[in-house]
Amino acid sequence: xARVLIVGAGLTGSLCAALLRKAAARPLHLAVWxxxxxxxxxxxxxxxxxxLQSTVDLGAQYITCTPHYAKKHQSFYDELLAxxxxxxLTSPIEGMVIKEGxxxxxxxxxxxxxxxxxxxxxxxxxxxxxxxTQINLRNDKWEVLRETxxxxxxxxxxxxxxxxxxxxxxxxxxxxxxxxxxxxxxSVSYSSRYAxxxxxEAGTKIDVPWAGQYITSNPCIRFISIDNKKRNIExxxxxxxxxxxTTVPFGVTYxxxxxxxxxxxxxxxxxxxxxxxxxPVATKCxxxxxxxxxxxxxxxxxxxxxxxxxxxxxxxxGFTQSNFDGCVTSALCVLEALKNYI
Numbered sequence: 270x271a272r273v274l275i276v277g278a279g280l281t282g283s284l285c286a287a288l289l290r291k292a293a294a295r296p297l298h299l300a301v302w303x304x305x306x307x308x309x310x311x312x313x314x315x316x317x318x319x320x321l322q323s324t325v326d327l328g329a330q331y332i333t334c335t336p337h338y339a340k341k342h343q344s345f346y347d348e349l350l351a352x353x354x355x356x357x358l359t360s361p362i363e364g365m366v367i368k369e370g371x372x373x374x375x376x377x378x379x380x381x382x383x384x385x386x387x388x389x390x391x392x393x394x395x396x397x398x399x400x401x402t403q404i405n406l407r408n409d410k411w412e413v414l415r416e417t418x419x420x421x422x423x424x425x426x427x428x429x430x431x432x433x434x435x436x437x438x439x440x441x442x443x444x445x446x447x448x449x450x451x452x453x454x455x456s457v458s459y460s461s462r463y464a465x466x467x468x469x470e471a472g473t474k475i476d477v478p479w480a481g482q483y484i485t486s487n488p489c490i491r492f493i494s495i496d497n498k499k500r501n502i503e504x505x506x507x508x509x510x511x512x513x514x515t516t517v518p519f520g521v522t523y524x525x526x527x528x529x530x531x532x533x534x535x536x537x538x539x540x541x542x543x544x545x546x547x548x549p550v551a552t553k554c555x556x557x558x559x560x561x562x563x564x565x566x567x568x569x570x571x572x573x574x575x576x577x578x579x580x581x582x583x584x585x586x587g588f589t590q591s592n593f594d595g596c597v598t599s600a601l602c603v604l605e606a607l608k609n610y611i
Contacts, residue, residue: 277429278303279310286391314379364483403440462520571602
């Protein structure tokens with residue numbers, strides 16, 4: 270049985286796992302490792318420590334589908350809509366740029382439910398807090414080392430983490446990346462930002478006419494969403510939750526500051542935009558060092574193959590674009606590259 274490791278439990282990684290499971294002509298042992306404590310990657314949903322039903326999307330907020338991708342990726346949208354994983358976004362988002370023919374969707378159970386759907390479909394063994402440190406070639410297999418736990422061997426490895434993290438890996442992989450590929454990986458750049466999730470007591474009223482709002486006049490805050498309102502789930506038992514995304518310049522300036530200090534700065538600016546908000550019962554401050562791709566790898570249509578036998582391939586939005594369709598495109602390209610090996 271071929272052993273396949275996918276590094277990264279974000280959208281590309283989870284979708285790769287589901288697609289490989291469907292397409293495989295022989296039994297596969299699929300494993301997904303992620304260095305975080307939960308699935309989702311940059312489509313992560315955090316829960317309140319006081320009430321696990323109170324959740325907030327810290328990364329992607331909604332999915333915009335253009336007419337081009339509505340056709341090209343129709344089967345993916347149809348499936349997620351049929352399963353209730355996605356629903357049309359009907360709540361008002363102030364300042365949103367709407368182009369003709371675009372459709373917007375939200376995930377009623379949080380955006381990480383998309384990833385969990387694909388992970389479940391894949392039947393993969395999923396391991397969190399697995400930080401890969403080295404990849405070596407041993408007897409025509411990949412020996413993968415991590416910070417904790419013993420090394421494991423795989424026939425196929427798919428790397429879906431951000432490009433800078435691929436370049437940090439040690440071992441034989443360092444010499445397997447060609448000079449041209451290294452330059453391509455080094456050219457991938459990302460914006461950085463913070464997201465602050467706020468959880469409130471049941472019965473708290475946040476009296477604004479919108480579910481989300483883009484802010485253009487604040488040096489710190491770029492976007493605010495009232496998550497339960499965005500998802501159309503008003504409940505008397507579950508308090509509202511709110512997420513604040515910072516501007517990119519703010520994210521860059523404070524990237525190496527403590528999250529406590531950053532959280533305090535965001536609170537100060539939030540008071541200017543939404544004065545008189547009650548105290549939240551819990552907060553979750555997330556640093557997105559690799560938020561959205563600002564420059565994707567050139568001449569890498571969706572994936573980059575580092576080695577053929579055994580197979581080692583990279584995928585993710587660093588080879589396409591930072592949105593749902595970019596990740597779907599990359600996962601399909603990885604599948605295409607692998608299909609003769611599975």
